[in-house]
Amino acid sequence: MSIGLKASALFERALDLVYPQNLYCLCCEDTMEQSRIHGICDRCAQKISWLDHDPFRASLDEFAFDRLMSCCVYGFYPRKIMHALKLHGKPYIAKNIGLLMAEKARLECGAFTAAVPVPSSPSKLKKRGYNQAELLAKVVCRELGVPMWTDALIKPRDTASMRLSTGLERRNMLQGAFEVPEKACAKVRGADILLIDDVVTTGSTADACAMALKDAGAKSVSVLCFASSARAFEEKDLDAKDCEDAVN
Ligand SMILES: [Zn+2]
Known part of the structure; x- marks a missing residue:
């Protein structure tokens, strides 16, 4: 060792x-x-509204990724957990949530070449000190025995705050925001990628990442997250509407 x-x-x-x-x-x-x-x-x-189906299944045609695996709906409690992870980076939260996400991926029986965490821009990384998607990916990779590629996707620049933007606005803002570096193109070509993020709301970030990976030749991109917005799905905890997502 x-x-x-x-x-x-x-x-x-x-x-x-x-x-x-x-x-x-x-x-x-x-x-x-x-x-x-x-x-x-x-x-x-x-x-918590645990999900047993792909919440984006009816609209997958609109996205560059092939499927979304999400543990639960992004309601009040999942929001609370994610805020604690994002604001304080508490490692034990990443460990617990990463284990749940790995379990979700196992249930979906996917075979993946590697996992790629959704990258942060350099300035965001400097400000926060860590990338929460990478903290989660580390646990998922260890559990699934899949390598983690942190060099396969980068976000070279900051994008404007997207908190109140619509899905279409977010999509336009994110166009070209993510890149596969030249030196990573060879391994990305033909790979089945497990793209990892903490939360998927409109799907725009995952879409922009998947687009960059597929442009570089990735065979498939499956998204794994802890929580996702309910598309045509009734939220159990309506309190969530009062809870501002201040850190996304
Ligand atoms: Zn409790």
Whole structure:
């Protein structure tokens, strides 16, 4: 085992000790009677709209990706979890959510050449200090035994804030925002890519990424995320509408 791997295993062990992992629910922060593998208490788990189908299946023709695998609808509780991950980068959240995402991919029985996290622009990465999609991808890759390619897709520039934009506006803003670097083209050609992001709302980001990967010759692009907007799907927790997505 390399020194790097040893150090990282140690780091994980240290996190387990520092953070009382799975003693507190990621959603309500209440103590859990029993330790739950994914850190979500039974009460909260029941309030999340878990998905057993592709929420974009009726409109896949509009997108460059081939399918979307999403654990749940982006309602109140998933939003809370994602905010905690994005704002604080708590590693134990990435671990719990990454495990759920890996399970989702396993259920869908896909075979992937490699996983590619949706990249952040250099300035965003500098500001936040980490890319949450990459934190999740790391866990997914380890669980599925698939390599992670962080060099296969880049976002060279910032795009304007898209918080209040419509799907079409977002799509126009993102056109050409992602690139496959010249040196990565050879491995991307013919590959079945698992594109990983934390949340998919309009699908514009995943679409722009998939377009760049397919332009470079990727055979297929399957998107895996924790939560996605409900397309023709009734949200269980309507409170979500009051919860501003301030960090997307
Ligand atoms: Zn809870």
